[in-house]
Amino acid sequence: MYPTFVTRGLLQLRLITSTKPLNLQLHTGVSCFAAVKKTSAAGGVMGLGKGKKKGGKLTTMEKQQLPVETDPEKLVNYVCGSNIYTTGEDVKLKDDSEYPEWLWSLNTGAAPRIEDLDPNTKEYWLRVRAAGMRRNNKLRSMRKF
Known part of the structure; x- marks a missing residue:
């Protein structure tokens, strides 16, 4: 052979x-066969969801009025909107003593600044990493090619 x-x-x-x-x-x-790249006017490859969509006429959507609870007695004693089912009732609020202590120490305001965090904590380094990724993404989006 x-x-x-x-x-x-x-x-x-x-x-x-x-x-x-x-x-x-x-x-x-x-x-043996070369792939032909067809591009649309918007700059994306045809058939990948970019560019102008062909469709019918656009219509305006009407605003849907959601029911708002106005009964003060129910607002004080129940978690309004917690029941997602068609039957049943919302969750009833308990006394403050029945909830764990850590619940009352949660931060509900703005997140602390990076400068205020301790560099020896995991939260600090997660925030530094996220800030670095945001910076890199911004720089990458500003490239001309």
Whole structure:
């Protein structure tokens, strides 16, 4: 038997010199078909969701009025809106002593600044990492190419 590169060379030579087209699959490492990139006017590849959408006429959506609880007795004693099912009632509030102590020490305001955090904590380094990623993403979006 011939070595594989000689066999491939002979088959390629036979394909070039043959008058009839041969339907042989050659494993030469070279693709036979080139992909054609079709782009839209918006700059994206066609069919990938970018660009102008074709559709019917746009209509205005009407605002949906959601019911708001106005009963002060119910607002004080229940967590309004906690029941997502069509049947049943909202969760009833308990006394403050029945809730854990850590619940009352949660920060409900703005997050502390990075400068105010201790560098020896995990929260500090998570915030530094997030700030670095935001900075890199901003710089990457400003590139011209």
